[in-house]
Amino acid sequence: MTATVSRVVDLRKEPIEEALDRVECALHVRLDRASVLRKRRSVGARTDRESWVRIERRGLDRIGSQGGDGTAAAEALHGVAKPAWHGSVAWRDAEEPVMWRADETALLPGPPVGSAIVSEDPGLPDAWWAALNASLGALAAQHTYRTATPDTEAITQELVTQTIHGVFAGVDTMVDEWTPAHADLNWANMTAPTFCLFDWEDWGLAPRGLDTATLWAASLAVPALADRVRRERRGDLESRDGKLMLLFAAAKILGPHAHPEDPRLTAARAVAEQTVRELQSA
CATH class of the missing domain: 3.30.200 (Phosphorylase Kinase; domain 1)
Incomplete structure (x- = not known):
């Protein structure tokens, strides 16, 4: 067979x-x-x-x-x-x-910013962040019937619920807004000093904030960089769906396959606990 x-x-x-x-x-x-x-x-x-x-x-x-x-x-x-x-x-x-x-x-206009998960601040200029925001804003305004496949797995309401509840029980995980996302937004898939986003194999509809939460998770080993991601993309992360995506990303770091020496663990746990409190008090 x-x-x-x-x-x-x-x-x-x-x-x-x-x-x-x-x-x-x-x-x-x-x-x-x-x-x-x-x-x-x-x-x-x-x-x-x-x-x-x-x-x-x-x-x-x-x-x-x-x-x-x-x-x-x-x-x-x-x-x-x-x-x-x-x-x-x-x-x-x-x-x-x-x-x-x-x-x-x-060909790309420059080299990738770094590895998927960075351990040092790449020192990106304001113009780079502006270009990132412009592209992600334009992407979210598009229309598609595709479903995003982060880690090659289709992101569905069921997947969101299972992933979050595997670490954070008792959270209402119902997603309200689905928008187009790159679905693999990390530092190895963007160039600098000229911003360009590549590797589009997994893009499609996803809960609002997936890309931002993914990039935040890839930045946690550099606190200043993770904070910059949250400031630049606060419109996503202050939304209810964006907070769910923060938990979705954090659950992948903190879940059953967590590596005890992952430098992102402490920061992910702190932000996730605060996010759970915000969602439960809303």
């Missing part, structure tokens, strides 16, 4: 030459093998026509109604600083219930 759920793999450890060869043939490009960047579930490389190709492996069970075409679908977004999309190719794995997809985009 053919498996319906894909095995979990790490593309930093898996052979990828066959996928690289297939992409070169389909997109009529040559990939610069020296520039290949391998991540857990994606591989990227520069091409001979001064563009970038990102190749992702995603289980069919993780695609659902989205279709796995986030980068292409994001091309319709207006007012959001992101690399232009040029084309793509997708295919089903011959042996596993997996879709491979490669998207070719324009």
